[in-house]
Amino acid sequence: MAAPAAADTLAEVPPRGPGAPLSATSERSGYVHLGRIPESTPGRRPVDPGEAINSKTPLGQLVGTITPADLHYERSHAGVPDIDPALHRLLVHGMATRERVFTMDDIRAMPTTSRIAFLECTGNGWENWKTAPPDVTVQNTHGLVSTSEWTGVPLAYVLDLVGADPAATWMLAEGGDGAAVARSIPLTDEIIAEGMLAHGQNGEPLRPAHGFPLRLFLPGLEGNLNIKWLRRLKFGDRPFMTRWETARYTQLQADGSARQFQLRQEVNSVITAPSGMMQIRPGFNRVTGLAWSGHGRITRVEVSTDGARTWRDAAIAGPALPKAQARFQADWVWDGTPARLVSRATDEKGNLQPDRARFIAQTGTNALFHYNAQQTWAVDAEGRVRNVLA
Amino acid sequence: MSWPRPGVLGLLAALAGGLAATAAEFGRPASQDEIALWDIDIPPDGTGLPPGSGSVARGLQVFEETCAACHGDRGQGGIADRLVGGQGSLGSAQPVKTVGSFWPYATSLFDYVRRAMPYPAPQTLSDDDTYAVVAYILSLNGIVPGDATLSRSTLPSIRMPNRDGFVPDKEFSVIHNARQSPPRTP
Numbered sequence: 001m002a003a004p005a006a007a008d009t010l011a012e013v014p015p016r017g018p019g020a021p022l023s024a025t026s027e028r029s030g031y032v033h034l035g036r037i038p039e040s041t042p043g044r045r046p047v048d049p050g051e052a053i054n055s056k057t058p059l060g061q062l063v064g065t066i067t068p069a070d071l072h073y074e075r076s077h078a079g080v081p082d083i084d085p086a087l088h089r090l091l092v093h094g095m096a097t098r099e100r101v102f103t104m105d106d107i108r109a110m111p112t113t114s115r116i117a118f119l120e121c122t123g124n125g126w127e128n129w130k131t132a133p134p135d136v137t138v139q140n141t142h143g144l145v146s147t148s149e150w151t152g153v154p155l156a157y158v159l160d161l162v163g164a165d166p167a168a169t170w171m172l173a174e175g176g177d178g179a180a181v182a183r184s185i186p187l188t189d190e191i192i193a194e195g196m197l198a199h200g201q202n203g204e205p206l207r208p209a210h211g212f213p214l215r216l217f218l219p220g221l222e223g224n225l226n227i228k229w230l231r232r233l234k235f236g237d238r239p240f241m242t243r244w245e246t247a248r249y250t251q252l253q254a255d256g257s258a259r260q261f262q263l264r265q266e267v268n269s270v271i272t273a274p275s276g277m278m279q280i281r282p283g284f285n286r287v288t289g290l291a292w293s294g295h296g297r298i299t300r301v302e303v304s305t306d307g308a309r310t311w312r313d314a315a316i317a318g319p320a321l322p323k324a325q326a327r328f329q330a331d332w333v334w335d336g337t338p339a340r341l342v343s344r345a346t347d348e349k350g351n352l353q354p355d356r357a358r359f360i361a362q363t364g365t366n367a368l369f370h371y372n373a374q375q376t377w378a379v380d381a382e383g384r385v386r387n388v389l390a
Numbered sequence: 391m392s393w394p395r396p397g398v399l400g401l402l403a404a405l406a407g408g409l410a411a412t413a414a415e416f417g418r419p420a421s422q423d424e425i426a427l428w429d430i431d432i433p434p435d436g437t438g439l440p441p442g443s444g445s446v447a448r449g450l451q452v453f454e455e456t457c458a459a460c461h462g463d464r465g466q467g468g469i470a471d472r473l474v475g476g477q478g479s480l481g482s483a484q485p486v487k488t489v490g491s492f493w494p495y496a497t498s499l500f501d502y503v504r505r506a507m508p509y510p511a512p513q514t515l516s517d518d519d520t521y522a523v524v525a526y527i528l529s530l531n532g533i534v535p536g537d538a539t540l541s542r543s544t545l546p547s548i549r550m551p552n553r554d555g556f557v558p559d560k561e562f563s564v565i566h567n568a569r570q571s572p573p574r575t576p
Contacts, residue, residue: 099419172431242502
């Protein structure tokens with residue numbers, strides 16, 4: 001029995017009655033359809049899930065700023081390992097006076113901290129480096145960023161626990177996945193103060209896709225540095241130069257050189273509605289979206305409806321937390337003529353999200369990672385919203 | 391930089407906050423033997439490279455048996471990355487990033503092959519075969535001759551064509567932190 005498509009009078013609203021019994025976990029409404037999209041490299045779409053390398057968050061259908069854990073974006077390099085926490089071990093060694101092995105019981109017994117922060121794949125936005133596919137949604141263009149409350153042991157606590165040598169300036173973090181993904185982490189004061197060995201996400205243990213039972217979490221830094229399924233930390237006094245920090249997550253510049261250890265996620269924003277493949281009607285439309293920066297808080301978001309010729313301030317909802325996504329919105333009355341919607345964010349360090357022309361002039365089109373240029377959505381006279389370069 | 395004094399700092403930590411005391415309550419000491427089982431990273435100076443050796447000729451056999459199905463005949467690419475060619479393309483509109491054109495360190499190739507390849511069964515190649523397949527991939531790129539044999543004494547001295555192609559981000563090119571500061575005397 002399908003519910004009536006419309007309830008034009010209150011008499012047509014279905015009557016009340018006893019509902020479903022209580023259950024151990026609650027499912028989403030059968031009327032709500034939310035899902036991630038498994039994808040691969042830019043331009044390859046659709047992708048057979050067996051060949052996917054990432055899975056993108058449905059930003060266009062979410063509200064607020066927290067991403068449900070099952071919809072958090074995912075990027076893995078050799079699939080999701082099935083790890084029994086009783087058999088998981090963390091080895092901490094190298095330049096430290098007390099090289100140690102920890103169980104998950106040890107780690108869960110340590111002091112914890114919690115923090116709401118975004119996590120973003122360094123490839124987020126890579127659809128639009130060279131061309132703008134017109135038939136994509138904001139999930140396709142920007143779905144590799146999500147926000148959670150992360151809970152774990154402060155990195156500084158672990159450094160003290162093992163007696164990390166003060167001369168240790170880099171730390172190798174390695175995963176328990178099939179690719180044994182490993183990245184060198186620079187031990188700056190900021191990273192020591194804010195990093196954590198996370199075992200919780202949005203109030204529950206990490207899910208396997210996000211690193212169960214343990215991952216590194218480094219607020220504001222590129223996703224792949226936040227090593228999932230963490231099983232080894234090694235202290236040293238220089239970068240270890242793994243494949244991921246040389247051949248993979250480096251940014252090719254126009255002159256053929258590559259930027260290395262570009263670890264911070266720059267200030268960014270995107271309008272999530274109206275956005276790609278949506279349909280709007282003349283009259284009132286609420287423009288809303290998300291803004292975030294690896295430098296700190298979002299302090300200002302501006303929106304343009306005329307292709308970045310004129311700007312006005314959007315309202316930022318609630319407290320804008322440092323290195324977390326902030327929700328913005330602005331009222332807009334559409335007159336039915338073609339329009340171009342753009343947002344640009346500013347963070348507390350004064351970084352302003354660049355327009356595409358300036359961004360490409362500085363970086364070229366081959367960097368593949370760390371795209372944070374302003375996103376433009378074109379609205380035609382029929383109200384169809386499409387992805388365009390600018 | 392000129393300030394490594396773990397003993398002194400451990401004592402200070404014990405006096406300051408009692409963290410050294412709680413260390414005994416979490417985890418257990420790691421033995422050198424078990425550290426050796428997991429300590430698989432190979433930095434550019436070659437520290438940690440295992441004994442053994444492998445020739446280009448043996449590498450060809452290993453490659454055809456375990457790598458070519460994904461990386462293509464002679465590393466030309468398939469469902470997985472192309473490994474050969476692309477030198478001189480990095481500044482063009484269509485850069486081709488391969489071991490030969492892009493990777494800055496031969497040691498990183500050994501590290502990666504050993505830790506992550508072959509994809510369905512990582513860490514199953516012998517050390518000899520890992521040296522061999524690295525030698526073969528480098529020979530395909532013209533970086534070592536076809537009769538080369540690699541070992542821990544020769545691998546770190548290989549100079550990759552794009553060795554100087556990387557510019558570290560200013561923010562993370564030199565790392566300083568408060569832990570390096572001399573402790574205050576009470």
